[in-house]
Amino acid sequence: MSEARALPTPFLWGAATSSFQIEGASAEGGRGESIWDRYCQRPGAIADGSDGRVACDHFHRFREDLGLVRELGLGAYRFSIAWPRVVPLGTGAVNEQGLDFYERLVDGCLEHGLRPMATLYHWDLPQALQDRGGWASRDLVSAFERYADVVTRRLGDRVKDWVTINEPWCVAVLGHVHGVQAPGLKDWTTGLRVAHHVLLAHGRAVPVIHSNVPASRAGIVVILSPSMPASDSAADVAAARAFDGEFHRWYLDPLHGRGYPQDKVAEYTAAGHGAAFEAVQPGDLDTIATPTDFLGVNYYSRAIVRSSAIPEAENRPRTIPVPDPAGLTDMGWEVYPRGLFDSLVHVHREYRPKRLFVTENGAAYATGPDATGRVRDEARRVYLEGHLTACCDAVAAGVPLEGYFVWSLLDNFEWSHGYQKRFGLVHVDFATQRRTIKDSGRWLAQVLRENRLGGKAP
Ligand code: IFM
Numbered sequence: 001m002s003e004a005r006a007l008p009t010p011f012l013w014g015a016a017t018s019s020f021q022i023e024g025a026s027a028e029g030g031r032g033e034s035i036w037d038r039y040c041q042r043p044g045a046i047a048d049g050s051d052g053r054v055a056c057d058h059f060h061r062f063r064e065d066l067g068l069v070r071e072l073g074l075g076a077y078r079f080s081i082a083w084p085r086v087v088p089l090g091t092g093a094v095n096e097q098g099l100d101f102y103e104r105l106v107d108g109c110l111e112h113g114l115r116p117m118a119t120l121y122h123w124d125l126p127q128a129l130q131d132r133g134g135w136a137s138r139d140l141v142s143a144f145e146r147y148a149d150v151v152t153r154r155l156g157d158r159v160k161d162w163v164t165i166n167e168p169w170c171v172a173v174l175g176h177v178h179g180v181q182a183p184g185l186k187d188w189t190t191g192l193r194v195a196h197h198v199l200l201a202h203g204r205a206v207p208v209i210h211s212n213v214p215a216s217r218a219g220i221v222v223i224l225s226p227s228m229p230a231s232d233s234a235a236d237v238a239a240a241r242a243f244d245g246e247f248h249r250w251y252l253d254p255l256h257g258r259g260y261p262q263d264k265v266a267e268y269t270a271a272g273h274g275a276a277f278e279a280v281q282p283g284d285l286d287t288i289a290t291p292t293d294f295l296g297v298n299y300y301s302r303a304i305v306r307s308s309a310i311p312e313a314e315n316r317p318r319t320i321p322v323p324d325p326a327g328l329t330d331m332g333w334e335v336y337p338r339g340l341f342d343s344l345v346h347v348h349r350e351y352r353p354k355r356l357f358v359t360e361n362g363a364a365y366a367t368g369p370d371a372t373g374r375v376r377d378e379a380r381r382v383y384l385e386g387h388l389t390a391c392c393d394a395v396a397a398g399v400p401l402e403g404y405f406v407w408s409l410l411d412n413f414e415w416s417h418g419y420q421k422r423f424g425l426v427h428v429d430f431a432t433q434r435r436t437i438k439d440s441g442r443w444l445a446q447v448l449r450e451n452r453l454g455g456k457a458p
Contacts, residue, residue, distance in 0.1 A: 004452050008391075008392060011395075012075060012404070013074050014403065014405040015425060016359060017078070017412065019079070019124055020052050020122070021052070021408070023082065026053050031095070032085075032090075033127040034082065034083070035127050038127050038182065038183075039184055046417075046418045051413075055413045056410050069114055070113065072426075072444060073446075075114060075115060077109050077116055078118075079116070080118070080119035080124075080163075083120075083126055083147055084124060085101065086099055090143050090147075099150075102151070103155065117161040117405075119162075119163040120164055120165070120205065121164065130183050135172075135193075138197060140201060141197055142204075145205055148208045149208050149212065152208060153212050156216065162213065163218075163220065163359065164209075164219070169195075169222070172191045172192070177191035188273045190276075199254055199255065203289070204287060220255065220292065221360070223299070225339070226343055227302070227304075227305050230304050235307035243303060254285055259285050265277065291354075292353070294357055295347065295353035298358075301329075301335070301336050302339040304322060306320050329364050330421050331417075337389065340390040340394075341391075341394050344399045348394075348398070353400075354400070356401045357402060357403040357405065359405050360405060360408075361387050363380050365379045365380050367427075375436055376439050381440040381443045384406065384444060408425070409426060410425075410426050410435070424438070426438065
């Protein structure tokens with residue numbers, strides 16, 4: 001246990017979720033099919049063969065779940081809106097029942113004294129849009145702009161914090177290059193087109209949010225994972241730089257007015273993916289760089305990168321696992337809080353966003369209830385303590401960090417891992433839908449109550 005220290009104030013403490021991972025009710029309330037509904041049907045796509053049809057049944061239990069956020073002592077709740085619940089076919093008819101659901105959710109937040117932060121796109125694209133080319137098609141940009149308009153007109157009097165897109169790298173690369181997320185494609189040229197359209201959609205949505213929502217704050221969420229060479233060899237150093245280009249700079253540079261990094265443009269072109277850049281039209285880069293009010297950072301771990309002879313066609317990540325398995329979460333990700341501090345300081349110094357939020361941070365551990373019903377997840381408490389300390393250090397170092405959201409409120413559907421990876425502060429028994437606040441959640445509530453970190457665990 002580290003020395004006790006005061007938490008930064010004012011500061012927004014919250015928990016985060018996303019629609020497909022918790023809502024369930026996939027065929028209720030007029031919701032259309034999403035690419036994740038379709039992807040889950042693909043044999044072998046989801047480790048435990050599960051899907052999102054019921055998930056945490058949050059659609060029906062959201063009041064109980066908001067009560068849990070409050071019980072955890074948090075002041076904010078980050079959730080996402082399912083595009084196919086609001087515009088079932090992606091364009092055309094609006095489903096009023098879908099908007100009504102999010103209105104009830106937002107009102108519930110406000111009744112519980114929670115500041116809502118809404119994400120417009122956390123990966124559940126309407127399948128009808130995928131059938132018309134998905135994010136590889138430029139038509140998606142205006143479809144997203146219109147969807148953002150519909151949602152912000154209805155909720156903008158109550159929701160002030162808006163995230164356009166969650167983790168564009170995951171959308172583009174996991175979904176279209178590695179094929180391990182919906183829609184499950186494996187093609188770099190497509191992935192690069194997707195990345196461009198996703199960024200463009202973000203840039204087009206920001207003014208829509210600003211004009212529909214008085215006093216709004218709009219931003220995008222990126223995932224950061226500081227890349228470090230596995231050795232001092234020139235080849236590993238170059239590989240780490242290449243990873244940094246793919247994972248961070250490809251998004252952060254254009255978002256901050258620098259255009260796409262030229263080293264990566266040259267690399268992708270040399271690898272035969274140059275056709276992707278035909279998607280970039282005059283004015284696009286200005287749109288992508290539309291000023292925002294915050295940058296959201298999702299952080300889980302660092303990446304140790306080695307040069308390798310893996311042929312690019314295999315679409316495999318070029319990272320190596322760290323040697324000490326004791327320091328890994330159930331995702332196989334190293335516990336490395338220092339990387340959060342480094343990432344926040346780096347982004348602040350390099351890109352100067354107006355303000356920052358840690359919009360996701362957390363760890364998967366399978367701990368379930370013991371014979372007394374208590375969930376003793378000490379490993380998660382340690383993880384959170386380390387990362388909260390990193391946030392306090394970043395604020396002390398002058399980073400304009402104004403909030404932190406734990407991933408996740410609930411154990412939930414962890415994409416291709418199904419229900420096997422548990423990130424929640426709250427345990428969910430998926431057979432009964434019973435919720436149990438874990439020890440880590442009780443510890444967090446105590447930290448927030450006492451407004452200090454490093455005290456005795458409850
Ligand atoms: O569960 C995901 C979330 O949907 C996006 N960020 C990473 C989390 C953990 O993998």
